[in-house]
Amino acid sequence: MPEIWAGLPVWAQEILLVLARVAPAVVLGFLVLRGFRIAPLLGGLLRRQAWISAVFCALIAVSVALTTGILSQERGIREGSARAADKFDLIVAAPGSEMTAMLAAVFLQPADMALLDGAIFDRIAARPEVDLAAPIAFGDSWQGAQVVGTTAPFVMHLSGDLAEGRMFETETEAIAGARVQLSLGAHFSPAHGEGHAAEDDAHGDFEYEIVGRMPLTGTPWDRALLVPVESVWSVHGLANGHDASSQDKLGPPFDPALFPGTPVILVRARSLAATYGLQAMFSQQDSMAFFPGAVLGRLHGLLGDIRKVMGVMSVLTQVLVTVGVLAGLMMLTRLIARRLALLRAIGAPRRFVFALVWSYAVVLVVAGTLLGLVIGIVAAKLISAAITAQTDILVQARPGWPEVRMAAAFVSLTSILALLPAFMTMRRNVARDLRG
Structure with a gap:
């Protein structure tokens, strides 16, 4: 029976x-x-x-x-x-609350988080089993929409092919989420801070141009503005992760000595076994690796x-x-x-x-x-x-x-x-x- x-x-x-x-x-x-x-x-x-x-x-x-x-x-x-958490296989952040890090990285909830330095990112990105290692830097916004610094491979991982436009190629270009009320070719200046606490004139001399738009993902990232992580560092007066010979380059590899830091690193490995191995490897004194799905399960x-x-x-x-x-x-x-x-x-x-x-x-x-x-x-x-x-x-x-x-x-x-x-x-x- x-x-x-x-x-x-x-x-x-x-x-x-x-x-x-x-x-x-x-x-x-x-x-x-x-x-x-x-x-x-x-x-x-x-x-x-x-x-x-x-x-x-x-x-x-x-x-x-x-x-x-x-x-x-x-x-x-x-x-x-x-x-919403499906695209986030493994997250590496500074030691602290896994719940806070998960809410910040997956659901873009404002949070004060310590930064991971270039040496940790370099160790992660250099692992042969790592298919994608992407810094995720936040802290600025535009009219309530978070401005998130990251890399082009992460944007493609998150959304697949763009709904319209192209990928950013310079530090002054941005990709809009599906629900952001900005059209292609529009310009905006990021504000320091998030939501109602943002300071509107903090970065008034710096403008991004919308060159692409993600398809609807059904996640908080639909109201985000994704920009090169180098621009987030530059607009705050920091090094942009590259030496003088490659100042205009976007994305990895980054120079660990010129890497200002990032609150979150998204890691995607080539296999499930490799993902578990990376989680154990980077759960150390100076970093915290966890599965967002497990935190969400709790x-x-x-x-x-x-x-x-x-x-x-x-x-x-x-x-x-x-x-x-x-x-x-x-x-x-x-x-x-x-x-x-x-x-x-x-x-x-x-x-x-x-x-x-x-x-x-x-x-x-x-x-x-x-x-x-x-x-x-x-x-x-x-x-x-x-x-x-x-x-x-x-x-x-x-x-x-x-x-x-x-x-x-x-x-x-x-x-x-x-x-x-x-x-x-x-x-x-x-x-x-x-x-x-």
Whole structure:
């Protein structure tokens, strides 16, 4: 049996899991409704109690939408952040907090970091197993967009082919991220600092020209301005990493004695084994090498704990809503007790009244659950768009099979609990209800 299950496509496994969740409600419906045609009376009951039915559906929809939104949003954030870190195999930084270095290098979050000197960069770049070693220097900005100094190979590694234009070839040229509001040929002057703390006139005498644009990556780098790392050093009055004979050269190799320093070095090795070897080799007293994916995994673990708490809260909300709906149904059966008693008086069996009340409750539950899934999908898309706009991390919260399984289980559980008001209706005294 496990071999047969493992051989099924994922979508088939998910459909079977959903059917297993909803099976109790289906079986219960067959047992309760067999032999009866209650559709006309059920339709009349829904029409007469339209407002009350709408309120019950809305309560159920809100609880289902809340759970759907939480589950899908957490998954979307996790996938979006993992996608942002995908291009960063190994990061080398000065000893300190791995989380701070990861947030600064991958998500371009402002941070005060010590610099790695030219000797460390030279040792990394000289390793035969290193395919790419790129300095990443930040600290300047333009209207909130970070100006990041790096090398042309890193730009190509990050984005692939440029969406338009060409790669920078001099210290005064720059590559714009996909979301930067600067066109090709535009000029800008970097400001010292980042965000609102930037000093607008710090580098007013130095201008970059936009010569290329990266394609959309769905990461914070879409709002970055990438420039030659040599220009970041030059604009701050430092050596540019090259001796007098190659002052106009861009990119490695750098002269260790003329390398001013960089807060982060991105390293990409030729194989996974080589990457692990480099991580061990450069985790020393003067440097810290780590995998951004591992740090992000710890952060996702924390989010997972929060998700569990929020999931418990969502389940409790659903339980409270279910109890409220069942209590409301009990009150509703008292309001329509005379009509139900009339059915009994003209010969309708008890089980018919039982089936009518139960099916009314199940219709409300199913309608509210479907409406909740729709609301949850719409809300998740709106929230994802807001998160993407604020963080520049492409978050795509698409409710999937976990939410469908949750909804199916909710329908089955509530259908079973709905037997209680139906049973209490069947036990009511017909003569007393007729007199009432």
